[in-house]
Amino acid sequence: MPSDSPAISVLGLKKSYGEVHAVKGIDFEIQTGEVFGLLGPNGAGKTTTVEILEGLRPRSAGQVAVLGFDPDRQRQSLKDRIGVCLQATNLPEKIRVREALQVFSSFYTKHADLNQLLRRLQLEEKREAFYGTLSGGQKQRLALALALVNDPQLVFLDEPTTGLDPQVRVEIHSLLEELKREHRTILMTTHYIEEAERLCDRVAIVDEGKIIALDTPSRLQQQSRHASSIVVTCAKALPADRPAWAEATQSALDSTGRTLTVNSRRPAATLVDLVKWIDQQGLELTDVHLKQPTLEDVFIELTGKSLRE
Amino acid sequence: MNTYKALIALDVKLALRQKSVLFFNYLFPLVFFFVFAQAFHAERGAGMTIVIAMVMIIGILGNGLFGAGMRAVQEREANILRRYKVTPISPAPLLIASTVTGWMIFMPYVFVMFGLAHFIYGMPWPKSMGSILIFVTVGIAGFRAIGLILAAVANSMQESQILIQLVYLPMLFLSGATFPLAMFPPWLLVVTQFLPATYLVTGVEAMLMRDEGIMANIQPAAALLLTMVVGLFIAYKLFRWEKEEKIRNSAKLWLGVVLTPFLCLGLWQMHTKSNAEKTKTLQRQLSRSETFLIRGARIVIGDGSVIENGAVLVRGGKIAEVYAGNGPDPKTVNAEVVEAAGKTVLPGLIDVHVHLGGPAGFYPDMKSYDPDKMMLRNLAAYLYSGVTTVRSVGDLLDNILKARSKVNSGEVLGAELFTCGPLFTANGGHGTEYFKQLPAGIRENAEKQFSRIPGSAEEAHQQVDDLKKAGVDCIKVILESGAGGRVYNRLDPGIFTAIAQQVHADQLPLAIHTGEVRDVEDAVRAQANSIEHGSFRETIPGTLFDQMARQGTFYDPTLSVGEAFKDFAAGRIDLLKRSLVQQVGPPELLRGTEEAMASKDTEEIRASLARYPIDMQIATANLKRAYEHKVPLVTGSDAGNFLVVHGPTAQRELELWVQAGIPPAVALQAATSNAARLLGADAHIGTIRPGHDADLLVIDGNPLEDITATERISSVVFKGERIDRTELFEQH
């Protein structure tokens, strides 16, 4: 595989389960070393897409290459080279952490150092513990460890932090950042905007089996129809008639009359103008902040849905 | 390879960490082990072998169906298999690891059981241990595969439980693993032959009890192996990693495919019944394995010596020890005690001259006379009467060989049988007259089965050789020219010599029917092993008896048939009224013969027999002189002829001898050790001696003082089994 060819390329991918059309024709490419996120609500088709790429499910239509392999036809070679952390999986209650790593390691041609892996995932103390006795976070860390036993260059993570408490989530995020620094290609799915914003180089927003937007998180935000907004609060009520500040599009007072929201195409220019005006009015400024549009706003704007039900 | 090793190591660890696995594999069968051991008196005989076979199969069933089947479904339902699905392995290592693991978990248990059996119940270490281990291995493999198929076709935990029970319960209860097959009615036995578990039970039993090897059980072993191969293949093909992938209900039919080898075996068994026979044989062997001590009795050893107050220890079908006095403390030899004060123990009696297919009289409906059935029934009648061995000297070859294999294997309970098969005679000679009235087609076959009529010396050699190959125990030749209106062609001397030569070359005992002195002379010259009948009409000269004594030629006077013919001619039926004859004679025969004797229909036969020269005085005098000239004597009755009813024949012969002036001790020796010697069977029957088969007749009273005591039977022991005489005829 030439190094400049993409790690994953998907063209016109479709998948139906009988009457259910879970994936309705999607295209994307993931470059080597890139962290790519699939963001979408429940049932959007994220897992379906990922598992097709992992060689777990056959596709209905489209062209797919993962590390140069066709996941339908070269399943074994593909599986040997990728790392996978599934959304819904389990291990026997009475398997020890160390045993799980050893057994899974034996399935692959390439092997990561298991002790190092345990250390990295902070499972050293739990190495002799039974799977059944692990906490949710520990189980997830073991799942990640298992995804890395073959030292894969391409890692699939299907909702790696769903259902975990924020503290664990942060730990996992730092691990993923580490993987990113090691130039591993990562395809992850998530419901969490922050996760996508923080970790992903690019994000595809998926809804009802289609990609409705695909770009870097920052550019996605910029694409938003919503401008940024400036919110100012004063000690006394503001006058009802207001001038047109530089680059401002809209402004509105709240019910108290003391808080003003100003939408702007270029918040920096507007802000200077606005603060000057308040000063001229002889009003005392008690609070100012700038609101950038979030990915969530973008998402809601694009899909008309919220990300979590 | 690493994958396999790692998976097997993991599977074994997981299994051992699971309480239910330990319970079903070890504890559960062990409970059965001790319960069955108690129930089968495992310390006193071969009961332990049955216990081991049963418990072993209970373990295999649990291991295969629950261990492999249930666990596979569990792992799929719990989304565990999904995790394996993302790795580069195929289902093969998972399936094979499961199979191998089942085996590894089970094997220690096998050794634990043998250990317990050996150290607690004194079972000797099995001789065919290698075969047993191989057989158990294919058993485990086969059942693991069945379990895996069950898992492959079940769509949920519940469904798998139903399917597993559906297979488990019949196999548990109908295979002999919990109830011995001997308890089953015949129709149910047919059903059992379709269950793989049945073959495991009988196979293991046979290997333990008879030291059978794997080759003797190659059919079920191959079927189990095939089950494993087909099972693993289908389990591989139907393998599902995720519970979401449902399988069509029709896929459950694959379970049927896996069981096809046994469907075929079952159908084959319906045809051959060989496994059902084996089951019966094994049951017999079990009954023959008990240890008991008969004590306080007079013991007539059979070789002429007597212990006035002695004991006989029977173990494993053999006479283990003979004691003067009361013998050892039964506890020290693990024996049950049979008190026999006032009784006499004899070796089972032997009748060296019977025609097992001979009806011995008249049946109201001769058309329904089935020689196969009657032969077996007659052998049971002998056993009932304490005549534990008989020699057939002239019977339908195929039928008699079949009967012999059935009784001698233990499948059917009846006296041990030796046979000459058909008899050699001349065209138009004695022996050919029986079939004259039969329709042509039937006659031809009957003659072929009943007689050999060589036309030349070469043919004689060939026919003897063929019979030897067919497996006969002796050769019977007729030298007889008839008398009193019955004229027979006598065998050509050249052909006769050719027959005798070949018989000796083939090392078979040669029995020669003689009618008069020149027949005896020719027979003695031909080195006959026994002279059958001697003569009822001519006095045999002392010099001829001397010659017989020198050669060791046995003399079998068959006084019984002489007496019976005289009675028949005279219309007397006293012989039918003997107590034992009344007990063993088929009721239709007794009734039919009595009615026939009273009717005009038999007048003609009676008149013709009356003309036939039978002089009991000459016959008894011949016997007496044979005794005086130290000719070895044997008892034969010629049962099957009119009024000589199969059963207590040796007793009547003995009585006639004693009446003729033969000392009872000599007569008894003739009916035991001498007869055994003539049959070439004196290494295992005929005397009460350690190592000999435990064929014993226990009677009330002292036969040395009153020979009729031999008819007052207290009990019969046959090959170590205390015969339940009342149930003997129920097997027919």
Ligand SMILES: Nc1ncnc2c1ncn2[C@@H]1O[C@H](COP(=O)(O)OP(=O)(O)OP(=O)(O)O)[C@@H](O)[C@H]1O
């Ligand atoms: N094995 C299956 N059989 C039938 N339908 C399925 C199957 N797997 C998924 N679906 C359907 O396909 C659609 C997409 O499911 P998928 O699991 O890919 O969504 P997702 O984006 O991963 O959702 P979530 O965020 O809940 O994990 C859903 O409507 C789902 O019900």
Ligand SMILES: [Mg+2]
């Ligand atoms: Mg999903």
